[in-house]
Amino acid sequence: MGLILKILSACVVFYGAYAFSRTLPGHLWAYVIPSAALLILVAIFLKERLGYRRIAKSYFGASIGVLIGFVIAAFLSSVLKAIIPDGWMYLSLVVYVILGYLGYSVGMEKGGLYGVEDTSRQVGDTQNAPCNIKILDTSVIIDGRIPDICDAGFIEGVLLVPQFILNELQHIADASDPLKRARGRRGLDVLKRLKKHPHVEVEITDRDFPRIKQVDSKLIALAKELGATILTNDYNLNKVAQIQGVNVLNINQLADAVKPIVLPGESIKVSITKEGREKGQGVAYLEDGTMVV
Template sequence: MVKLKKGWEVRILFILALGLAGTLASGDLIIGFIGLGIGIVAAILEKLIVQVSADKLVYSVTGATVGLVVGILFILILKIGISGDSPWSDLLVLIPVALAYVFSVVAVNKGRKLQLISIEEEIGQQWNMPVLVDLSASVDGRVADLSLAGLLPGPFTIPLSVKNSLDEMQKGRNIVKRGRARRATETIQRLEEAVGKSGGLVEFRDFGEGEREKHRILAWLRKEKVCLLTGDTDMADTAEREGIRVIRLSEIGPASREVVLPGDSFVVRIQKKGRTASQGVGFLSDGTMVVVDEAGERVGKETNVTAHTTFRAKGGTMVFGKVAPEGSGDNDHD
């Protein structure tokens, strides 16, 4: 049995309905075939138009409308000096069509530079960065928190395959996958709520499926200059090689941690001994590891520490310090 791609069931029904309507209305089978042809053309146009970005669609429609208006005015002016019997009068109808085409192409190519239709102007020049959220980022959930905090106002694009995958996972028997799908669905709902408050947009876009989908996503990101938010290392590496801006979820946590500088003092609970018996190891509230000299015997105690060295790596930050001088207020929690 042939499996149709999602969305084509409705298109086929629409095409058949036009063919049937043409046949029943005229009683002529040829008119029915013409109706089928019109339906096929309409379905192809709909498929192509859906793939066009919203801003380009607005630019082209606006440009075409302006071109038609200018063309009609031009016809009215020319008709004053041309008699109705002139062979040139029949060609005047082509002027609005030609101008509509010219204006739409110019609007699409120059619209962004001219900022004829700028969302940023309407919301007070708000910082706006289009972001594509993949499946891994949806499951992670931090994208909604970032949007709620105003760090990522959007607009956001989510591949349609993500929504389809989540629906399948929720219907499956695997408890872990069902939980991940439920979390991702909640993330998308929170994202739509957060973006709606800032006047942004969350749209689902069909990129196909499988390996073909990956190539289409990368091509679209590169063409539209959209940022990729992902937790997939392979996808992130590939996108960066192609010059696409990437936000890695693995880097969001370390980047948002509190910075500890040499000379800073803080309190940390010593959890265990370090590599040497004289060292003690503790952790800050954000998970940063703290290695404290001369604290090996202070396991279980909250100790005032003064940092003397910080080491930042891709996986996070390590802080090296020493026990603060006596009298700074150690608290014993044995």
């Protein structure tokens, strides 16, 4: 369904550009404007192959927004032609660009919102199907264990990355501190790895809450709106979200839950890494990092 919407959106944009070029005098426009539209579509395709996918219905909503913008621009262009017979064409081009961009922006945002809601009901066909969207925060992306957990099959479905989280991650990757910069770049590499994972689908949403300043509060508001689960390593976010009735998955809690249980008196084989303080003592570590003397 997502591929069909993207192909349909691309056809709508290309045909709209071609139809607009036919209304302009001269044959040059018939080649320039469709070619520009084709280059934009190719750039979006390459961005998806190399970067991150947006929700399919975002593109469809953007296409509808562009067409509505073109219709309004066509009406204004006819008015400009009557008022300014000589220079109306150049002003008309500016009007088309401005209204087309506004239609694109509004359509992308609204289509993306509805796309998320529809994605949450792809599994099953009942209205009460459980939501399978998990919203990633910055801490869990930088942590780097998410791809391995997905490989094990513990996490599947849609992994939603809000644009404000992506911006925060980019800001960390551009930091002057080498440690922060390395963590930010590792987070970006983790997202690229997740994008290629066969069991999950990484989606980017432009949904934002301008009146809310704190990123954690934005995550909680988005999770409430979509009925989604927050995936995090942040202890404070975990507690605050649970108080507000939002489902949370904490990777650290999962790691604690799967630690091997060693009973007193049980014999296990370990590799001694260094000497202990007392004579005859040695220090070793279990697979989960627990120190054994």
